[in-house]
Amino acid sequence: MDTTDTNIIETMIEAYERHSKTQNELIFAMNASLPSADAFKDSPLAKFKLHSLQRNILLNLRDRESMTVGEIAKAEATHQPAISKLVVSLEKMGLIRRFQKEEDFRRVYVELTEYAREVLKQQHEIERHYVLRHYCSVSSVKELNELADHFEACVDFFRRVKESQEKEAKLKRKTNRALPL
DSSP states (O other): OOOHHHHHHHHHHHHHHHHHHHHHHHHHHHHOOOGGGGGGGGGGTTGGGGOHHHHHHHHHHSSSSSSHHHHHHHHHTTHHHHHHHHHHHHHHHHHHEEEEEETTTEEEEEEEEEHHHHHHHHHHHHHHHHHHHHHHHSSHHHHHHHHHHHHHHHHHHHHHHHHHHHHHHHHHHHHHHSSSS
């Protein structure tokens, strides 16, 4: 495998790891530009009429156990007071919960409620199917799921190839250092 193949593999892995965030950015863009994007008007998150920053807060929390308000503000490049107000509104909607850890009462942590996790899971599936249908000529949910599973298997394969190459290169470096001159 040459350098070009390695670069392609690394690019695919990076793209896959950014998939969720990129997919959500794509959905926002489609919502703004495509008439057919109104397919989301009856989606699980639509009933909350969320501001884009509120949605981003939920997406930041989706893959984490919890975050502090400061961490969310940093991730969104926004001031803490603005995030605090949005957190309060999301808490009133029943989507997040604020709490303090016993070891550090100074910080306020935020986590998704189980209800929010379920809503986001449903939303993700709807958006995933929409993106795959829009950008691939796939007609059924079964085909969409097969396509997504195939892509994930390919990325997993490429990740293993990359790890194998890294181990091989590391072993080669060790061997070269061990050889007497």
